[in-house]
Amino acid sequence: MSKLATSKPATLHEQASQTAARIILKEPYYEAIGGEIGLFEAAYATQIPVLLKGPTGCGKTRFMEYMAWRLKRPLITVSCHDDLTAADLIGRYLITNNETVWVDGPLAQAVRCGGICYLDEIVEARKDTTVVIHPLADDRRILPMEKHGELLHAPPEFLLAMSYNPGYQSVLKELKQSTRQRFVAIEFSYPQAALEKKIVIAETGIEPALADQLIRLAEMTRNLKGNGLDEGASTRLLVHAGKLISKGIPARAACTGAVAAALTDDPDMLRAVNELAGSLF
Amino acid sequence: MNSPVPSFSQPAATAPAERLTVAELEDQLDGSLDPVLSSLRTAQPLAARLGPLARDLQDFALHWVNVIARTSGELAYQFAATAPDVLRQADPATAEVWIIQVMDTFDREGLYRASSQLKNIDAFLLASQHNTQAVAFEDAGTVLRLFICGLAGRPLKLEAGNETYTDTECIHLPARIFSFAARDKNFLLYKAMATHLWAQSRYGTFNVDPAAKLASFEDPARALALYNYLETTRLDAIIARELPGLARDLATLRDNVEPPPECAPLLEPAATAQDSLALVDALYTRFEPPQLSYMGTLHPEIARAVRASRVAREKKELQTELAKLLGGQPGDFPVETEEGGASRYSVESTADASESLELNLDGEPVAPPAHVRELLNSIAQDLGEIPAEYFIPAGDGAYIDNRVMDDNSADVSTSPQHEEDAVLYNEWDYKRRHYRKNWCVLREIDVQPGELDFIDTTLENYAVQVRQLRRTFEMLRSEDKWLKKQPTGDDVDLDAVITAFADLRAGRELPEQLFQRRLKAERDIAVMFMVDMSGSTKGWINDAERESLVMLCEALEVLGDRYAIYGFSGITRQRCAIYRIKRFAEPYDSTVRKRIAGIKPQDYTRMGVAIRHLTALLNAVDARTKLLITLSDGKPDDYSDNYRGEYGIEDTRQALMEAHRGGIHPFCITIDREAREYLPRMYGAVNYTVIDDVAQLPLKVADVYRRLTT
Numbered sequence: 001m002s003k004l005a006t007s008k009p010a011t012l013h014e015q016a017s018q019t020a021a022r023i024i025l026k027e028p029y030y031e032a033i034g035g036e037i038g039l040f041e042a043a044y045a046t047q048i049p050v051l052l053k054g055p056t057g058c059g060k061t062r063f064m065e066y067m068a069w070r071l072k073r074p075l076i077t078v079s080c081h082d083d084l085t086a087a088d089l090i091g092r093y094l095i096t097n098n099e100t101v102w103v104d105g106p107l108a109q110a111v112r113c114g115g116i117c118y119l120d121e122i123v124e125a126r127k128d129t130t131v132v133i134h135p136l137a138d139d140r141r142i143l144p145m146e147k148h149g150e151l152l153h154a155p156p157e158f159l160l161a162m163s164y165n166p167g168y169q170s171v172l173k174e175l176k177q178s179t180r181q182r183f184v185a186i187e188f189s190y191p192q193a194a195l196e197k198k199i200v201i202a203e204t205g206i207e208p209a210l211a212d213q214l215i216r217l218a219e220m221t222r223n224l225k226g227n228g229l230d231e232g233a234s235t236r237l238l239v240h241a242g243k244l245i246s247k248g249i250p251a252r253a254a255c256t257g258a259v260a261a262a263l264t265d266d267p268d269m270l271r272a273v274n275e276l277a278g279s280l281f
Numbered sequence: 282m283n284s285p286v287p288s289f290s291q292p293a294a295t296a297p298a299e300r301l302t303v304a305e306l307e308d309q310l311d312g313s314l315d316p317v318l319s320s321l322r323t324a325q326p327l328a329a330r331l332g333p334l335a336r337d338l339q340d341f342a343l344h345w346v347n348v349i350a351r352t353s354g355e356l357a358y359q360f361a362a363t364a365p366d367v368l369r370q371a372d373p374a375t376a377e378v379w380i381i382q383v384m385d386t387f388d389r390e391g392l393y394r395a396s397s398q399l400k401n402i403d404a405f406l407l408a409s410q411h412n413t414q415a416v417a418f419e420d421a422g423t424v425l426r427l428f429i430c431g432l433a434g435r436p437l438k439l440e441a442g443n444e445t446y447t448d449t450e451c452i453h454l455p456a457r458i459f460s461f462a463a464r465d466k467n468f469l470l471y472k473a474m475a476t477h478l479w480a481q482s483r484y485g486t487f488n489v490d491p492a493a494k495l496a497s498f499e500d501p502a503r504a505l506a507l508y509n510y511l512e513t514t515r516l517d518a519i520i521a522r523e524l525p526g527l528a529r530d531l532a533t534l535r536d537n538v539e540p541p542p543e544c545a546p547l548l549e550p551a552a553t554a555q556d557s558l559a560l561v562d563a564l565y566t567r568f569e570p571p572q573l574s575y576m577g578t579l580h581p582e583i584a585r586a587v588r589a590s591r592v593a594r595e596k597k598e599l600q601t602e603l604a605k606l607l608g609g610q611p612g613d614f615p616v617e618t619e620e621g622g623a624s625r626y627s628v629e630s631t632a633d634a635s636e637s638l639e640l641n642l643d644g645e646p647v648a649p650p651a652h653v654r655e656l657l658n659s660i661a662q663d664l665g666e667i668p669a670e671y672f673i674p675a676g677d678g679a680y681i682d683n684r685v686m687d688d689n690s691a692d693v694s695t696s697p698q699h700e701e702d703a704v705l706y707n708e709w710d711y712k713r714r715h716y717r718k719n720w721c722v723l724r725e726i727d728v729q730p731g732e733l734d735f736i737d738t739t740l741e742n743y744a745v746q747v748r749q750l751r752r753t754f755e756m757l758r759s760e761d762k763w764l765k766k767q768p769t770g771d772d773v774d775l776d777a778v779i780t781a782f783a784d785l786r787a788g789r790e791l792p793e794q795l796f797q798r799r800l801k802a803e804r805d806i807a808v809m810f811m812v813d814m815s816g817s818t819k820g821w822i823n824d825a826e827r828e829s830l831v832m833l834c835e836a837l838e839v840l841g842d843r844y845a846i847y848g849f850s851g852i853t854r855q856r857c858a859i860y861r862i863k864r865f866a867e868p869y870d871s872t873v874r875k876r877i878a879g880i881k882p883q884d885y886t887r888m889g890v891a892i893r894h895l896t897a898l899l900n901a902v903d904a905r906t907k908l909l910i911t912l913s914d915g916k917p918d919d920y921s922d923n924y925r926g927e928y929g930i931e932d933t934r935q936a937l938m939e940a941h942r943g944g945i946h947p948f949c950i951t952i953d954r955e956a957r958e959y960l961p962r963m964y965g966a967v968n969y970t971v972i973d974d975v976a977q978l979p980l981k982v983a984d985v986y987r988r989l990t991t
Binding site: 273 | 428433472525780784787
């Protein structure tokens with residue numbers, strides 16, 4: 001085997017492995033809203049996979065990053081979509097220089113390196129894809145890689161986690177019972193006003209009085225949930241608005257862009273949210 | 282605007298900018314107005330007055346003279362006489378609106394009315410200014426409703442009326458505001474009025490009893506006006522603290538009217554309605570309260586009455602809810618409380634800015650369901666705090682009294698009403714925690730066909746929306762899926778080939794699945810629509826329901842999903858009825874259309890049995906996804922027995938759970954604003970949607986369906 005032939009696939013292999021796994025070195029900013037950290041750690045210690053439930057922008061992904069940092073494990077995030085196949089998760093053969101090289105998918109990588117594999121928005125994946133995680137998500141903790149002829153046993157450090165937003169009103173986006181019942185579920189919601197204020201200030205550096213007003217605006221939009229809004233303004237939107245304001249954008253304009261228009265396209269609702277923002281700033 | 286080019290005009294020998302001469306004008310007017318001209322009444326004076334106008338205005342006038350003359354020569358003559366004045370005051374676009382209005386009047390009421398309208402252009406111009414700058418409640422209402430809902434407090438209704446006041450549950454606003462020349466300002470006034478009325482109930486204007494106190498004054502009406510002003514001042518100060526942005530806008534509406542120095546205590550955060558009332562004494566003789574533009578009137582008697590009935594109702598509701606939270610049957614509780622279970626609850630105000638209440642059970646914070654939290658907040662708003670006796674859980678008195686069912690003993694299967702075509706269904710009794718066997722007798726009945734006109738009118742009225750709907754649903758349909766890794770197909774699946782090639786090179790077998798195939802109708806959905814035909818839908822709700830069905834059918838026909846429509850109603854458990862509108866197997870033809878048009882309000886809403894029957898029908902259909910969508914206007918209800926209220930809700934919930942166990946997804950679309958109190962219990966937190974505005978129903982139903990199935 002020539003030198004060239006060996007080096008190339010190795011690079012390819014390395015490239016493929018590097019893309020997903022990420023060791024988080026700096027502590028991500030996270031404020032606990034309840035006992036979720038303890039629950040997660042206990043689940044991790046007892047090797048039970050974790051399901052994070054909650055509306056968008058309430059801190060699920062940030063929580064995962066924080067836990068990965070805290071547990072000092074690499075985090076591998078897979079954003080699920082409806083074209084995600086089992087091979088995308090497990091791995092496949094690639095051809096290079098007349099040779100075939102097996103490349104692990106993110107799930108297999110995470111199992112091998114004892115990392116945390118986080119499947120974001122799992123309901124977006126096709127149901128037949130979701131099934132491949134089943135043997136990994138119960139007490140067997142194995143990942144059969146049928147094509148590669150290998151059976152991976154997950155080390156104790158490995159953890160499978162996934163997130164989903166139960167607020168979707170589509171009947172086609174429900175999690176199968178056989179999948180969901182393998183997980184410990186941690187429920188997320190928007191933090192209490194005082195905590196949310198702390199978060200917004202920490203993330204954006206705006207004045208406390210301004211943060212109070214943003215929180216108040218979020219409450220107002222959350223009052224509208226079910227009255228024409230599918231979701232109220234998330235903590236993430238408040239952080240966006242705060243960041244815009246700290247960059248010198250006038251508060252009303254920042255709220256229009258970061259909150260109102262991000263929440264809805266309905267002209268009446270847009271107007272109402274803008275009026276609410278206008279009544280505060 | 283583009284000046285309409287009259288068909289009879291001369292070929293453009295002259296440049297368009299050049300005016301027509303009086304002679305040319307007269308010539309053309311003669312042509313158009315010939316039947317009404319005589320030797321005494323010539324076109325010459327008309328032409329003379331049109332002469333000085335710019336060419337495009339002349340063309341405009343001539344064009345309309347010609348058009349009007351086809352309807353009425355006399356009217357055209359009069360128009361030609363007034364046209365120069367009109368065109369001097371109004372731009373052609375406005376003038377055109379006016380001309381159309383005049384011609385409409387002619388068609389409707391004849392020449393006399395039309396010509397008097399023609400002469401009264403000033404009134405039209407004034408009104409058109411109103412039209413463009415005034416804000417009507419229909420336009421502003423939706424936004425204001427959402428705005429007030431966002432401000433929170435307790436849910437408030439908004440209605441248009443003659444007076445601006447609130448009874449603490451409904452805000453009455455003027456039907457139309459035209460106080461300012463600018464539209465924005467008029468809307469602002471609406472917003473200011475609504476916010477103040479909201480603040481009156483949120484910040485306790487009626488927590489004192491103004492009427493009783495003010496009756497002792499010589500002129501109670503004057504004292505009330507003063508109280509109103511003082512309260513407005515106090516609420517303005519609160520708004521300035523809570524909603525600084527709005528307060529800035531309010532200041533522009535105040536016209537520099539500042540409260541007298543004696544009002545200073547009202548501006549303090551601790552001020553209450555009591556302080557305002559106390560100040561009435563001090564200021565009654567020497568202060569004339571100004572009338573601010575956004576001040577409404579106060580109706581203390583109405584507000585106090587509404588408040589008193591709410592206080593009583595909410596006390597009972599809270600006690601019942603707390604009993605439920607302890608986890609038992611409401612009826613069991615009086616016993617337990619006597620044993621010392623009393624007041625294990627307490628409530629604390631959280632320290633943060635939101636001032637929300639925290640419910641404690643035995644000193645530990647508990648998270649109450651959303652409606653309990655709303656109840657707590659509403660009670661705290663009315664009473665300032667939650668009195669200790671509210672925390673004694675109690676049974677649901679409404680049911681204890683009339684527990685005896687009207688016809689407990691009779692087994693319907695042996696009763697004379699039992700017929701061949703009737704089906705018997707069980708019903709869930711939540712108190713017994715068991716089914717009542719064969720409790721309901723249900724028959725399927727055909728809807729009496731109605732007139733096709735209704736369908737045509739609907740399709741005409743919503744022509745634009747129907748087109749749009751069809752397009753949206755077509756897009757849904759055309760979302761074809763490429764099926765990958767197929768043994769045969771239209772195209773090579775490149776991903777599969779690459780994988781296969783790699784596998785082959787790795788020494789594995791070449792798989793056969795190397796093609797991709799386009800899958801046309803992947804939507805394997807069967808949907809059952811269950812339409813409320815109860816008496817309460819009478820009127821425009823029924824119209825909206827029927828219109829919704831028409832729109833829905835149009836959309837579903839495009840989509841190709843299998844669907845059926847059934848109505849439900851009935852009176853007592855002996856006579857439950859399901860009305861066939863469209864079966865799964867039936868095409869959407871004129872028979873079905875006539876049946877949709879023929880949907881009429883019937884009796885009551887016994888939902889459980891209807892759901893059970895339609896579930897059975899839906900279960901007989903083979904589809905991967907099955908939906909049961911209910912269109913409703915209120916709670917389950919029936920005549921004479923205890924179906925109304927909790928019994929009905931629990932039975933419906935049970936029926937829905939049965940459906941869900943069979944793999945059916947139930948969903949509810951309702952227009953009942955109070956639905957949020959009971960629908961989450963019946964359908965689950967996300968399986969329903971409330972449409973606030975009945976007029977929106979036809980547009981929203983198809984939209985909800987689209988969202989539900991993508």
